[in-house]
Amino acid sequence: RKEVEQDPGPFNVPEGATVAFNCTYSNSASQSFFWYRQDCRKEPKLLMSVYSSGNEDGRFTAQLNRASQYISLLIRDSKLSDSATYLCVVILSGGYQKVTFGTGTKLQVIP
C-alpha cells in the first residue's frame, strides 16, 4: 500500500461547482498535513495546512480525519483559475520527519 494515496483524476467540473478531493495515508505516526497546488510546469505552492479541527480559507476547506487516516479538500464555487493539480502532503513525527507527497489530483474547471 502506498504511504499517501490520491485519486489522480482528472476531475472535470463546470465553473461554480463544488469539488472535493480525498487523500489517504497509511502511517498513524503522521502528524502534519498540507495541501499544495501545482500549476503546469511550475513548482508546487502551499495552498493550506490541515488542522485537526478543520480549517477554511475563503472557498477552500480542509479537514483531517485521524481515525480513518484521510484528509480532504473542498473547493466551493470553482473558478477557471482553480484548474491545477492538487497534492496532499503528510509529514511523519520523529527525528527525520519524513515528507511524503501524494501523486496529485488534476482539476480542470470548464467554462
Added chain:
Amino acid sequence: DGGITQSPKYLFRKEGQNVTLSCEQNLNHDAMYWYRQDPGQGLRLIYYSQIVNDFQKGDIAEGYSVSREKKESFPLTVTSAQKNPTAFYLCATRQSSSYNEQFFGPGTRLTVL
C-alpha cells in the same frame, strides 16, 4: 528577496556528461531536499539533508550525488550513471520542527540530448 533560487531554469546536456544543478536559499532553513518530477507524475525524492555536512539518500538516489557544505546551498549532480536524466528537478527547504511546510524553488528543467 527571500526565497529559494534554482539555476538555470532550462539546461541542455549531451548524454554521458555530468551536470550540476544549483539550489540556494536565504530562508535559514535547516533541511533541504531534491525531487525529480517526470511528465504527469508525482514528486520522487532523490536526496535530502537535515544539517550541514550530512545528507541521506531518498527513493531514487542512484546516478545522483549531492553536497551540503553550507547551510544555504545544496547542489545536485546528475551523473552519467543516471539512465534517464531528462526531467523537472525541484529543490525544497523546510525548517525542521513539527508543523512546518516545505517551500519549493522554481525548478530546473533538464534535457539530455
